[in-house]
């Protein structure tokens with residue numbers, strides 16, 4: 001079962017961000033942005049790459065760990081981005 005993508009569904013996710021009003025996903029099928037596990041995210045991500053607010057959207061989703069497609073990325077892609085940004089802890093000498 002997928003979680004509804006708040007922005008694509010026309011509702012406002014938590015947090016302050018004026019960019020949300022300009023999201024192309026608000027003009028499309030919300031289900032594209034909340035795929036079932038194993039479904040393709042290609043169509044939603046294609047729409048994101050034409051969206052003028054992709055960067056703030058991606059930053060917003062990276063901060064919050066949202067499910068679904070945000071900022072041209074799937075949830076697993078954002079997880080990989082967050083992991084790559086996490087500093088490596090080194091053992092104390």
Ligand code: SF4
Pocket residue numbers: 007020022023024025026033047048049051052053054055057058069070071072
């Ligand atoms: S980048 Fe994608 S998810 Fe974000 S606002 Fe634009 S269309 Fe919606």
